[in-house]
Amino acid sequence: MSRVTLADVAAEAGVSVALVSIVMRGAPGAGAATRERVLEVAKRLDYRPDTRARLLRSGRSQLLGVTFDVRHPFHVDVLTGLYDAAGRAGYQLTLSAVTPRRDERTAVAELLEDRCEAFVLLTPRMPATALAVLAEQRPVVAMMRSVRRRGVDVVRTDEMLGSHQAVDHLVGLGHRRIAHVDGGELHEAAERRRGYEEAMGRHGLAHHVRIIPGGSGEEDGARAAAELLDDATTAVTVFNDLSATGLLDVVRGNGRRVPGDLSVVGYDDSSFSRLGHIALTTIAQDVTAMATHAVTRAVERAEGKPGGEREIVVAPRLVVRETTAAPG
Amino acid sequence: MSRVTLADVAAEAGVSVALVSIVMRGAPGAGAATRERVLEVAKRLDYRPDTRARLLRSGRSQLLGVTFDVRHPFHVDVLTGLYDAAGRAGYQLTLSAVTPRRDERTAVAELLEDRCEAFVLLTPRMPATALAVLAEQRPVVAMMRSVRRRGVDVVRTDEMLGSHQAVDHLVGLGHRRIAHVDGGELHEAAERRRGYEEAMGRHGLAHHVRIIPGGSGEEDGARAAAELLDDATTAVTVFNDLSATGLLDVVRGNGRRVPGDLSVVGYDDSSFSRLGHIALTTIAQDVTAMATHAVTRAVERAEGKPGGEREIVVAPRLVVRETTAAPG
DNA sequence: TTGAAAGCGCTAACAT
DNA sequence: ATGTTAGCGCTTTCAA
Numbered sequence: 001m002s003r004v005t006l007a008d009v010a011a012e013a014g015v016s017v018a019l020v021s022i023v024m025r026g027a028p029g030a031g032a033a034t035r036e037r038v039l040e041v042a043k044r045l046d047y048r049p050d051t052r053a054r055l056l057r058s059g060r061s062q063l064l065g066v067t068f069d070v071r072h073p074f075h076v077d078v079l080t081g082l083y084d085a086a087g088r089a090g091y092q093l094t095l096s097a098v099t100p101r102r103d104e105r106t107a108v109a110e111l112l113e114d115r116c117e118a119f120v121l122l123t124p125r126m127p128a129t130a131l132a133v134l135a136e137q138r139p140v141v142a143m144m145r146s147v148r149r150r151g152v153d154v155v156r157t158d159e160m161l162g163s164h165q166a167v168d169h170l171v172g173l174g175h176r177r178i179a180h181v182d183g184g185e186l187h188e189a190a191e192r193r194r195g196y197e198e199a200m201g202r203h204g205l206a207h208h209v210r211i212i213p214g215g216s217g218e219e220d221g222a223r224a225a226a227e228l229l230d231d232a233t234t235a236v237t238v239f240n241d242l243s244a245t246g247l248l249d250v251v252r253g254n255g256r257r258v259p260g261d262l263s264v265v266g267y268d269d270s271s272f273s274r275l276g277h278i279a280l281t282t283i284a285q286d287v288t289a290m291a292t293h294a295v296t297r298a299v300e301r302a303e304g305k306p307g308g309e310r311e312i313v314v315a316p317r318l319v320v321r322e323t324t325a326a327p328g
Numbered sequence: 329m330s331r332v333t334l335a336d337v338a339a340e341a342g343v344s345v346a347l348v349s350i351v352m353r354g355a356p357g358a359g360a361a362t363r364e365r366v367l368e369v370a371k372r373l374d375y376r377p378d379t380r381a382r383l384l385r386s387g388r389s390q391l392l393g394v395t396f397d398v399r400h401p402f403h404v405d406v407l408t409g410l411y412d413a414a415g416r417a418g419y420q421l422t423l424s425a426v427t428p429r430r431d432e433r434t435a436v437a438e439l440l441e442d443r444c445e446a447f448v449l450l451t452p453r454m455p456a457t458a459l460a461v462l463a464e465q466r467p468v469v470a471m472m473r474s475v476r477r478r479g480v481d482v483v484r485t486d487e488m489l490g491s492h493q494a495v496d497h498l499v500g501l502g503h504r505r506i507a508h509v510d511g512g513e514l515h516e517a518a519e520r521r522r523g524y525e526e527a528m529g530r531h532g533l534a535h536h537v538r539i540i541p542g543g544s545g546e547e548d549g550a551r552a553a554a555e556l557l558d559d560a561t562t563a564v565t566v567f568n569d570l571s572a573t574g575l576l577d578v579v580r581g582n583g584r585r586v587p588g589d590l591s592v593v594g595y596d597d598s599s600f601s602r603l604g605h606i607a608l609t610t611i612a613q614d615v616t617a618m619a620t621h622a623v624t625r626a627v628e629r630a631e632g633k634p635g636g637e638r639e640i641v642v643a644p645r646l647v648v649r650e651t652t653a654a655p656g
Numbered sequence: 657t658t659g660a661a662a663g664c665g666c667t668a669a670c671a672t
Numbered sequence: 673a674t675g676t677t678a679g680c681g682c683t684t685t686c687a688a
Contacts, residue, residue, distance in 0.1 A: 003465075005681055016659045021683060031657055051441050052380030053681035056664045070407055076398040080427040087430075092438065095423035099408040102415075110420065113379045137331070218604060249604040272600040276546060276577040333665055344675045349667060359673055381665035384680045 004045045013041040024049055051092075055115060062091050064298050065116030065138075067107045067124070069098040073241065073270035074287060075122045078143065081291025082120065089299045091117075108134065117302035120294050121145075125187075128152075139301030141294045144285070145187055146311075153301065154311040155294045159188055162283040162316040163195025166237040166265040169281070169318050171203050174326045175235040175263060178205065181214040181224040181247060183239030192267065196237055212236075214243055221246030229254055234262060234327040241266035241273040241282055248278070248323065259325035269319055279322035286314050332373045341369040352377055379420075383443060390419050392626050393444030393466075395435045395452070397426040401569065401598035402615060403450045406471065409619025410448065417627045419445075436462065445630035448622050449473075456480075467629030469622045472613070473515055474639075481629065482639040483622045487516055490611040490644040491523025494565040494593040497609070497646055499531050502654045503563040503591060506533065509542040509552040509575060511567030520595065524565055540564075542571055549574030557582055562590060562655040569594035569601040569610055576606070576651065587653035597647055607650035614642045 006024070010017040015034060022030045023038040024047075030038075041047075055061040064086055068075040079095070086093050094114045096107040104126050111119060118139040124131060128147045134140050135151030143155050163180075170178050180196040183189030193211060200209045212227050214220040221243035228236060228251065238244035244266035248258055256262055266273055269284035293312045300307075334352070338345040343362060350358050351366040352375075358366075369375075383389040392414055396403040407423070414421050422442045424435040432454050439447060446467040452459060456475045462468050463479030471483050491508075498506050508524040511517030521539060528537045540555050542548040549571035556564060556579065566572035572594035579590055586592055594601055597612035621640045628635075 006683095007681080017681090018660080018683080019658060022658090025683085027683095029657065034657080048441055050384075050443065050681055052443065053384050053664090054683075056378075056381050056384060056666090056681080057683040059664075059683095070404040076404060076425075079398055079425050080429065083425065083427055083430050095425065097404075097407050097411065097423065099411055101408070102411050109376075113376055115378065115380065222604065245603050245605050272603065275573050275600065275606075276550065277573050277606060278603075334667095335665080345665090346667080346676080347674060350674090353667085355667095357673070362673080378665055381680090382667075384682085385665080385667040387667095387680075 004047045005050070006047075009038065009042050009045060009047050012045060013038045061115050061117055063094050063114060063116040064091050064118055064120055064295065064302075065094050065096065065108075065111030065114060066120045066122070067096050067098055067104060067111065068122040071100070072123060073268055073272075074285070077271075077287050078122055078291055081288045082295060084288075085292045085295035089295055091295070091299060112137065118298040120298050139298060141298045141301075143290060143294050146191070148311075149309070151309055153297050153309050155290050155297065156311070156313060157285045157290070157316045158313045159191035159316075160195035160198065162267060162285075163192050163237065164199040165316065165318040166267070166283055167196060167199035167203065169320065169324065170235045170237070170263060170265065171205070173235075173263065173324060176205055177208050177210075177233045178235045178237065179210040179212055179228065179233045181212045181221060181236060181238045181243060183243070184213065184215040184220070186216055186239075189239055192239055214239055216240055216243060218242050218246035218249075221248075222250045225250035225254075228262065229256065235264070235324070236262065237265045237267075239267060241268045241270040241280055244280055244282070244323075245272070245278055248280070257328075258323050260328050263324040263327070265324060273321070281321045281324040282319050283316045284319045285316050289314050332375045333378070334375075337366065337370050337373060337375050340373060341366045389443050389445055391422050391442060391444040392419050392446055392448055392623065392630075393422050393424065393436075393439030393442060394448045394450070395424050395426055395432060395439065396450045399428070400451060401596055401600075402613070405599075405615050406450055406619055409616045410623060412616075413620045413623035417623055419623070419627060419630075440465065446626040448626050467626060469626045469629075471618060471622050474519070476639075477637070479637055481625050481637050483618050483625065484639070484641060485613045485618070485644045486641045487519035487644075488523035488526065490595060490613075491520050491565060492527040493644065493646040494595070494611055495524060495527035495531070497648065497652065498563045498565070498591060498593065499533070501563075501591065501652060504533055505536050505538075505561045506563045506565065507538040507540055507556065507561045509540045509549060509564060509566045509571060511571070512541065512543040512548070514544055514567075517567055520567055542567055544568055544571060546570050546574035546577075549576075550578045553578035553582075556590065557584065563592070563652070564590065565593045565595075567595060569596045569598040569608055572608055572610070572651075573600070573606055576608070585656075586651050588656050591652040591655070593652060601649070609649045609652040610647050611644045612647045613644050617642050 006017045006020050010020045023035050096110045098107050120141045123144045131152050132149040141153045182193045212224045214224045225247040266280045266282035269282045273280035334345045338348045351363050424438050426435050448469045451472045459480050460477040469481045510521045540552045542552045553575040594608045594610035597610045601608035
């Protein structure tokens with residue numbers, strides 16, 4: 001199975017395993033000459049430390065356990081940032097995916113067996129209580145999900161601000177009758193909705209607040225579109241990009257032009273919204289910044305830095321593409 | 329770090345650790361009553377076996393190392409199937425992502441340290457020689473990539489057949505002037521191109537063969553579209569969906585109708601091609617079947633089943649959506 | 657600076 | 673059917 005071990009290197013270099021261990025870890029306590037020779041031998045033998053054996057003895061795995069959902073529009077983008085940040089912090093990632101037939105419980109249980117030192121959970125869907133229970137075993141950083149529980153850190157987007165940016169953009173273009181298609185029961189939906197209401201109020205447009213029930217799928221946007229068809233609304237902010245494309249489709253299919261007759265702002269900057277075909281104006285979450293914060297926080301907690309749970313809120317930004325313009 | 333151990337369970341249940349080990353693994357050699365009691369205690373104590381310690385001793389990790397690319401249109405879909413199949417085979421997956429700043433070498437090196445028993449590589453981009461070298465260390469199953477090397481198993485789509493299906497569909501609709509926008513230098517491009525040529529030949533359309541240089545991005549399709557604009561071509565098969573949407577975009581932007589003036593067939597059935605907006609007719613790879621085969625093969629090899637390397641070729645299928653119709 | 661020895665949590669012979 | 677014992681590859685006291 002595993003090829004060359006510490007003992008092999010030690011024998012070849014004519015020193016003890018303990019010394020090789022010191023050298024391999026870059027720990028202090030080895031002569032320069034010895035160090036060099038050991039390194040040379042290790043390289044020649046293509047020695048690879050056994051992470052598991054190392055953990056077994058040291059009690060430390062330097063591992064961050066990450067769950068992500070294969071269906072989520074930008075979870076994989078977050079992974080990119082997570083790898084970057086973890087690398088800088090000297091940690092490794094151990095990934096556990098949530099799929100249509102593999103739930104969060106399973107994903108987390110596997111991570112637990114991997115003995116990771118902290119969890120970074122991407123948009124966890126489990127009840128806040130379950131997160132709190134998990135946090136008793138290992139530090140938990142929840143990304144893109146708002147929770148207030150003992151021991152659970154949060155790194156999320158300022159959803160209210162995101163909605164503000166969308167509304168501000170539309171108002172700046174001259175729109176006044178701006179509706180919002182919401183995200184239903186999802187955790188992030190309430191705040192995006194509230195941000196919309198608040199922004200409308202601040203622009204003195206409270207009387208034009210109009211919330212259309214929606215959801216997170218294309219079909220939800222499509223359904224909501226029907227309500228907009230024979231109606232004075234000139235712009236709409238939608239819970240997410242997927243729903244927005246569903247809406248776009250129906251609206252255009254019924255002969256109304258976007259952005260000529262109706263401006264549409266999505267949310268998330270999902271990869272497909274960049275397609276020339278769709279070119280959706282949307283709110284982009286700052287994936288890189290969130291990933292960096294999440295890793296930093298997870299590492300701090302894993303290393304026992306004092307301090308209670310923290311909520312880190314990152315500003316999103318508006319990405320203007322081709323589905324918004326001044327009202328016709 | 330790790331909470332409860334075998335020893336804890338053994339003490340609590342009043343038996344030896346060895347016996348608990350037997351019970352936990354479901355191995356034969358324990359009394360029914362004992363087994364039940366041990367299980368009860370383990371559950372009560374929330375005991376979780378330490379995968380690494382287990383491996384350390386047994387030399388077996390029951391782990392399949394998987395690399396996937398966060399940018400690839402359907403790699404995450406493959407993960408779903410891989411998890412299903414691995415679960416059935418009693419194996420776990422250890423995932424290692426390729427990102428814009430984390431190359432395949434790094435991803436594979438990490439897997440090696442994880443001591444996985446076999447590799448399942450999704451569309452590996454490394455040279456065939458590198459794959460062969462890797463295969464000397466552990467069994468390698470390459471998915472969606474054609475390689476013929478000692479020790480490297482392959483599970484891939486019948487790309488020629490995919491192109492045949494696209495052309496057959498178009499010919500069935502009445503098209504004769506069918507062009508192909510190719511995928512440039514990518515491994516899979518050559519076969520898709522050849523499949524197109526072959527199919528055209530079989531329909532007696534060899535004189536209409538027309539290959540337009542392309543690539544794998546949206547911009548490649550967009551560039552290729554220019555050549556189709558003032559031209560008698562009535563249908564086109566494109567290397568992949570992303571390129572196809574780029575093409576679609578330019579074609580429509582120039583006032584030609586799809587499918588009225590031009591029929592378009594993509595390849596891959598990427599998630600965005602399902603969007604109502606795009607509704608691209610495309611060739612869907614059988615992700616589930618491929619995942620199942622890959623795991624089966626990886627496990628066979630990990631367990632030392634005899635037999636040389638094998639190439640498993642899976643048939644794709646045509647998904648008809650709204651970008652194809654009879655010529656106008 | 658270097659080495660010897662113990663042991664992390666587990667499994668696999670081998671006893672009983 | 674159950675217990676004893678000896679490690680897996682590594683890190684970590686502790687001595688030299």
